[in-house]
């Protein structure tokens with residue numbers, strides 16, 4: 289592990305101030321709260337505990353003022369033949385964060401007020417045996433939607449609530465792998481250093497009941513296959529509604545839904561679909577005046593839905609394509625190898641291709657002339673076709689293991705949730721065998737695998 293090479297420095301923050309920072313992927317910094325109170329996206333920092341950040345853009349906010357201690361490391365890592373990561377500390381390179389500054393203008397008061405209004409709805413729900421708020425957060429890309437959802441979930445948890453966090457952001461995979469739509473019950477503190485990813489990974493490795501429920505969409509952008517996106521979100525919504533109906537605590541706590549930043553005509557269609565399916569009653573429009581005005585107009589016939597406008601935090605960072613790709617790769621890496629805090633050891637297994645049924649979604653854009661008689665391109669967007677051991681298609685792919693037994697018909701496969709993921713590291717076409725990386729040893733729990741568009745090259 290890296291070790292300190294330079295004395296740490298301290299930062300004093302006045303009340304209602306925020307220390308914003310960016311750390312690159314190959315570097316890590318540590319922050320320790322020495323005095324006062326502070327939080328990262330709603331999760332409180334404990335006094336005297338060292339928090340390590342790598343590949344993060346985030347902010348430490350304080351309501352009452354605080355003193356932080358900052359140390360900076362530079363490290364290299366290598367992955368040995370057993371796939372474990374060894375961190376080799378390097379030189380202190382004199383620099384600091386990629387970006388760091390203190391800000392005194394934040395929208396935190398309006399975010400807190402939003403939380404308090406939601407909390408009031410939860411109290412009312414308890415009193416009248418009703419449902420708590422179903423909140424949908426929408427806005428363009430990089431306005432802080434995921435950060436706001438994390439903050440609202442954290443504040444709810446701090447007040448003893450157990451909301452369901454729904455992630456429809458398929459590019460990021462905030463709870464689990466990219467390409468999935470997922471939901472998880474927030475009942476334990478959200479990890480300060482690694483966000484939901486670590487919470488889900490740690491939960492999974494400990495067999496916790498907070499493991500996410502996920503359906504595989506398989507593409508990065510919801511607009512790539514709108515019908516499939518609608519199908520999996522409807523399925524997820526149905527399951528979330530069942531949970532809300534069955535569990536009193538979840539019902540009154542409600543749910544918080546994070547979305548991808550699509551606000552064009554396809555995006556509007558998807559937003560309306562999500563509102564209907566999840567029975568949303570609060571729509572938060574973040575950082576976009578026109579979206580707020582359009583939503584108020586579109587939803588004027590639904591008096592039960594409140595539309596709220598919130599401004600974007602000045603700290604939100606626009607992430608370029610390269611950073612987002614790196615984030616995706618690190619999410620995939622995290623799924624198999626865990627995080628700095630929760631190291632996992634995946635298994636490399638050789639499997640017979642004929643023991644598995646590999647599926648992929650039918651051509652999204654197939655020309656009508658190429659389709660069987662009576663079938664239109666819409667139906668191929670939500671149907672599966674078998675993949676025969678196509679070397680190029682399978683190699684380096686991420687495949688979702690569908691939680692479907694042999695009785696599930698082909699037409700229902702896309703509606704089944706995911707048992708886990710595997711990575712195909714090699715395909716031997718002659719011997720009809722595949723080398724896969726799997727989080728668990730032994731046989732795969734199910735034989736149906738769904739191939740998406742995500743490829744990954746192991747480091």
Ligand SMILES: Nc1ncnc2c1ncn2[C@@H]1O[C@H](COP(=O)(O)OP(=O)(O)OP(=O)(O)O)[C@@H](O)[C@H]1O
Pocket residue numbers: 306308309344345346347427428429430431432433434435436457460547548549601602603604605606607
């Ligand atoms: N107040 C802040 N200070 C510093 N960084 C922040 C702050 N708020 C958000 N960020 C960072 O800005 C980046 C973008 O924020 P976030 O992921 O919440 O936006 P988003 O709207 O959900 O993005 P996307 O459209 O890609 O889903 C993230 O790396 C996040 O950690």
